[in-house]
Amino acid sequence: MQKELIKGNEAVVKGAILAGCSQYYGYPITPASEIAQAASRYLPPVGGTFIQAESEVAAINMVYGAASAGMRALTASSGPGISLKQEGLSYIAAAELPCVVVDVMRAGPGLGNIWPEQGDYHQVVWGGGHGNYKCVVLAPNCAQEMCDLTMLAFDLADKYRNPAIVLADGYVGQMMEPVVFPHKRVKVPRRDWALYGDAESKRNVISSIHMSTESLEKHNNKLQGKYAEMERSEVRFQEIKTEDADLVLVGYGIVSRLLQSVVEMLRAEGKRVGLLRPITLFPFCSKRLSELTTQGKHFLVVELSNGQMLKDVQLATKEATPIHFYNRMGGAVPSVDELANVARKYVK
Amino acid sequence: MTDNNVPRVEIVPNLCKACQRCIEACAPGVIVTNPERAFNELGYMWVVYTGEGCTGCGVCFYVCPEPGAITVYKRERDKKAVAQEA
Amino acid sequence: MASNVLKKAESFFDHFERWRPTQNQTTHYCPGCGHGNAHKLIAEALDDLGLADRSILVSPVGCSVFAYYYFDVGNVQAAHGRAPAVATGLKRSHPQSIVMTYQGDGDLASIGGLEILHAANRGENMTVFFINNAIYGMTGGQMAATSLIGMKTTTSPYGRSVENDGWPLRVCELLATLPAPVYIERCHLADAKGIMSCRKAVKKAIKNQADGKGFSFVEILAPCPTGWKMTPLEAEKWVKEKMIPYYPIQVFKDESATREGRFPQPREVADDELWKALDLGLFGETHPYDEPFVKNFSTTHFKFAGFGGQGVLTGGVILAAAGMQENLEVSWIPSYGPEMRGGTANASVVLSKDPIGSPLVVNPDVLVAMNDPSLDSFEDTVRPGGIVFVNSSIIARKLRRSDVDVIYVPLTDIAAEQGLTAGANAVLLGALMEYTKLLPIATIKEIIPLGIKRKQLIDANLRLVDAGVEWIQNNVKGRKQSVTVPPSKQTAATPVMFPEK
Numbered sequence: 001m002q003k004e005l006i007k008g009n010e011a012v013v014k015g016a017i018l019a020g021c022s023q024y025y026g027y028p029i030t031p032a033s034e035i036a037q038a039a040s041r042y043l044p045p046v047g048g049t050f051i052q053a054e055s056e057v058a059a060i061n062m063v064y065g066a067a068s069a070g071m072r073a074l075t076a077s078s079g080p081g082i083s084l085k086q087e088g089l090s091y092i093a094a095a096e097l098p099c100v101v102v103d104v105m106r107a108g109p110g111l112g113n114i115w116p117e118q119g120d121y122h123q124v125v126w127g128g129g130h131g132n133y134k135c136v137v138l139a140p141n142c143a144q145e146m147c148d149l150t151m152l153a154f155d156l157a158d159k160y161r162n163p164a165i166v167l168a169d170g171y172v173g174q175m176m177e178p179v180v181f182p183h184k185r186v187k188v189p190r191r192d193w194a195l196y197g198d199a200e201s202k203r204n205v206i207s208s209i210h211m212s213t214e215s216l217e218k219h220n221n222k223l224q225g226k227y228a229e230m231e232r233s234e235v236r237f238q239e240i241k242t243e244d245a246d247l248v249l250v251g252y253g254i255v256s257r258l259l260q261s262v263v264e265m266l267r268a269e270g271k272r273v274g275l276l277r278p279i280t281l282f283p284f285c286s287k288r289l290s291e292l293t294t295q296g297k298h299f300l301v302v303e304l305s306n307g308q309m310l311k312d313v314q315l316a317t318k319e320a321t322p323i324h325f326y327n328r329m330g331g332a333v334p335s336v337d338e339l340a341n342v343a344r345k346y347v348k
Numbered sequence: 349m350t351d352n353n354v355p356r357v358e359i360v361p362n363l364c365k366a367c368q369r370c371i372e373a374c375a376p377g378v379i380v381t382n383p384e385r386a387f388n389e390l391g392y393m394w395v396v397y398t399g400e401g402c403t404g405c406g407v408c409f410y411v412c413p414e415p416g417a418i419t420v421y422k423r424e425r426d427k428k429a430v431a432q433e434a
Numbered sequence: 435m436a437s438n439v440l441k442k443a444e445s446f447f448d449h450f451e452r453w454r455p456t457q458n459q460t461t462h463y464c465p466g467c468g469h470g471n472a473h474k475l476i477a478e479a480l481d482d483l484g485l486a487d488r489s490i491l492v493s494p495v496g497c498s499v500f501a502y503y504y505f506d507v508g509n510v511q512a513a514h515g516r517a518p519a520v521a522t523g524l525k526r527s528h529p530q531s532i533v534m535t536y537q538g539d540g541d542l543a544s545i546g547g548l549e550i551l552h553a554a555n556r557g558e559n560m561t562v563f564f565i566n567n568a569i570y571g572m573t574g575g576q577m578a579a580t581s582l583i584g585m586k587t588t589t590s591p592y593g594r595s596v597e598n599d600g601w602p603l604r605v606c607e608l609l610a611t612l613p614a615p616v617y618i619e620r621c622h623l624a625d626a627k628g629i630m631s632c633r634k635a636v637k638k639a640i641k642n643q644a645d646g647k648g649f650s651f652v653e654i655l656a657p658c659p660t661g662w663k664m665t666p667l668e669a670e671k672w673v674k675e676k677m678i679p680y681y682p683i684q685v686f687k688d689e690s691a692t693r694e695g696r697f698p699q700p701r702e703v704a705d706d707e708l709w710k711a712l713d714l715g716l717f718g719e720t721h722p723y724d725e726p727f728v729k730n731f732s733t734t735h736f737k738f739a740g741f742g743g744q745g746v747l748t749g750g751v752i753l754a755a756a757g758m759q760e761n762l763e764v765s766w767i768p769s770y771g772p773e774m775r776g777g778t779a780n781a782s783v784v785l786s787k788d789p790i791g792s793p794l795v796v797n798p799d800v801l802v803a804m805n806d807p808s809l810d811s812f813e814d815t816v817r818p819g820g821i822v823f824v825n826s827s828i829i830a831r832k833l834r835r836s837d838v839d840v841i842y843v844p845l846t847d848i849a850a851e852q853g854l855t856a857g858a859n860a861v862l863l864g865a866l867m868e869y870t871k872l873l874p875i876a877t878i879k880e881i882i883p884l885g886i887k888r889k890q891l892i893d894a895n896l897r898l899v900d901a902g903v904e905w906i907q908n909n910v911k912g913r914k915q916s917v918t919v920p921p922s923k924q925t926a927a928t929p930v931m932f933p934e935k
Contacts (some may be wrong), residue, residue, distance in 0.1 A: 002714070014712050046708055065492075065523020069523065070527070174770045175765055176766035336925070360890045363459055363460050408632065410471065413469065413473075415443065417460070419440065419441040420440040433573040434916040
């Protein structure tokens with residue numbers, strides 16, 4: 001087995017290229033810049049395109065163009081840049097184009113700081129742009145998953161012709177860990193809806209405009225149908241020791257790594273604690289949460305934001321059993337001891 | 349088919365929006381508002397070719413904003429000149 | 435058109451069915467609108483050049499948002515102002531395609547100002563048609579960046595004023611200052627002569643792209659009778675009498691004849707070339723589990739701290755890579771951002787036999803302090819019974835606490851003796867491994883060359899590792915057989931990942 005010690009941000013790019021991505025358009029921002037740097041290093045030698053765009057807005061629209069051309073295209077940013085990309089994401093979702101966007105979250109609001117936070121949950125998971133659209137959202141918690149989930153994101157984006165977002169955070173992006181890259185590559189097939197600048201494809205139209213209310217309502221219903229299908233087929237999560245747990249910790253991204261250590265620590269004390277870690281944030285593991293609720297389990301939701309994912313947990317469980325909440329904001333990341341102390345309050 | 353050596357302009361009544369730019373631009377003045385003063389499908393009082401005097405210059409074709417409203421048939425012998433111009 | 439008949443171009447659909455099922459041979463444009471003229475010139479040029487099949491037209495937001503109703507070419511509808519960015523993505527994806535944007539003044543000169551500026555500056559091999567009618571047509575006659583001084587619009591009811599709104603923007607003049615564009619011309623549609631000269635410009639701008647010459651830009655002054663509240667004939671006159679004096683009809687730049695054509699070819703690389711380009715498997719096969727060294731190994735948390743240039747981040751990476759080589763689970767997290775560039779830096783490294791939960795090192799088992807601020811910051815965080823390596827070349831003080839094992843080692847001096855002051859981290863790694871016996875020195879020495887290009891530098895660094903080892907052997911009595919940290923409380927996690935049923 002060949003491993004490479006690599007930053008999560010760089011693993012994104014190698015994964016993307018193996019997934020057949022040939023186009024990167026982006027704008028530098030800490031803590032996501034290594035993605036642009038790696039793309040600029042690795043794409044041109046293998047026949048791909050790297051452009052440092054004039055703005056985040058331009059970058060996502062270049063992605064729109066490349067996706068219209070049938071290419072697998074990638075861009076990456078952090079919160080302030082993702083805010084700017086929301087216009088383009090709405091158009092991409094509306095025009096039913098596949099693409100992958102990586103958000104390496106930093107602390108906000110405003111310029112905030114560059115330390116890890118999860119405050120983009122709402123703008124990414126619930127859709128920060130205008131209109132009734134959703135993006136597939138995948139939340140890696142290690143460098144290996146920065147590669148794997150980026151590759152998966154391309155597949156899901158293609159499958160549903162919809163943007164997919166890899167929602168990471170500063171630590172997952174900056175962290176170096178061993179990654180095993182697959183020695184196989186995806187060949188992107190010709191798509192019958194895309195534009196190739198040839199006679200065969202020229203009757204295709206990439207557009208998000210529907211002038212009649214009937215046509216736009218029909219289009220909206222079609223999109224909602226895709227999202228419902230995603231909720232049926234694409235929910236992914238990780239569970240650790242939840243079977244006999246009285247208290248289930250819920251967290252994603254870097255938080256789930258901390259919670260994993262909390263579970264180990266409290267289990268060693270004989271406390272029945274488990275972890276549910278959503279991997280897809282949209283679609284969300286609502287059904288599983290609901291099942292755990294009916295088993296009478298209590299929850300402790302931990303996030304680096306102001307209760308953004310908590311809302312989804314509350315919706316899924318209908319708050320039928322107690323849901324406790326602990327969060328930090330502003331780039332502060334709690335220690336394992338800190339979280340263990342919180343968890344001890346809620347479990348015998 | 350009309351005599352190929354007589355230039356002429358054909359105007360499709362239902363595609364005319366009566367902006368009158370062709371009337372203004374036509375040097376020999378052979379395009380006029382329909383003397384019957386009727387309205388076409390779109391509700392415009394369309395323009396017509398008077399039937400003679402067209403030089404085949406093509407100006408009306410280019411000043412007309414509509415893709416299909418005006419067709420101009422030039423003289424056969426102008427073909428070479430047209431080709432050069434293109 | 436190389437024919438004796440001037441008729442509807444083949445590059446238009448015969449019936450505009452994308453618009454509506456019947457009465458669909460006219461456009462949606464108002465009587466006398468310049469868009470129709472411009473469309474006809476583009477369609478005719480595509481016919482003449484035989485390029486329709488290769489063409490992709492990017493339509494804007496504005497009245498011409500519906501350009502895809504008419505042109506029988508590939509069509510993409512872009513967000514307001516973004517057409518040049520969308521076109522960039524298309525053109526870079528398919529260099530052989532003919533990519534054109536068609537944009538109004540609100541789209542191009544206001545909200546899309548940045549996109550057009552940079553597409554032009556990159557010299558994208560594309561063609562831009564800029565329809566300047568000095569007003570927002572579709573949204574109901576609002577002021578544009580190109581509206582003339584004194585012009586009354588629905589958002590400048592008292593007339594555009596320089597004090598409030600600035601001067602009308604001359605886009606051609608701005609873009610002509612850039613070296614990249616090959617061709618920039620302004621023309622107009624107000625009379626037959628203007629249209630015929632525009633016809634040549636449109637064709638040239640498209641042909642340039644097919645010839646690989648680069649960025650061509652045609653600004654077209656166009657009448658908007660409805661927006662201007664004029665008859666079509668009054669509008670023609672207004673273009674000539676009001677617009678042209680401010681927006682001169684002119685070729686601003688034309689290097690079409692002298693530019694070399696560039697024809698980038700799509701390139702597919704073979705699998706092997708791809709693996710190589712991606713440096714896949716840089717570290718090769720991991721070692722078999724090396725019992726003598728890792729027998730007593732439990733999860734160990736390291737904090738490397740110092741100032742920029744002391745190599746603390748790199749030192750941490752080498753340790754993590756060596757751990758990986760020994761088949762351990764490893765993680766490395768840097769302090770990142772501005773601190774990397776000159777200030778204090780630190781890296782968290784975790785080595786473990788088991789999957790690593792938190793990669794954050796809050797309470798290190800091993801602290802390496804390369805300078806005073808690092809020791810001040812992290813001394814109190816070290817776990818009781820942990821180890822602190824103090825770079826005594828720089829740090830004069832002793833530790834305040836006595837419940838940790840401390841090694842004062844003059845790392846910078848040792849490195850300087852070998853003529854490589856920047857190599858204190860290599861000395862450290864040698865000393866650290868010799869003292870803790872966590873990982874084989876040989877593995878550290880195997881990793882170091884992978885991150886260094888110059889052979890000379892590699893040898894120097896390897897000598898520094900040895901120097902660190904020797905220093906411990908000569909100066910520390912009763913050294914540890916393995917690091918004494920509290921036994922791991924960790925149990926192996928059993929992750930399950932599956933789609934929800």
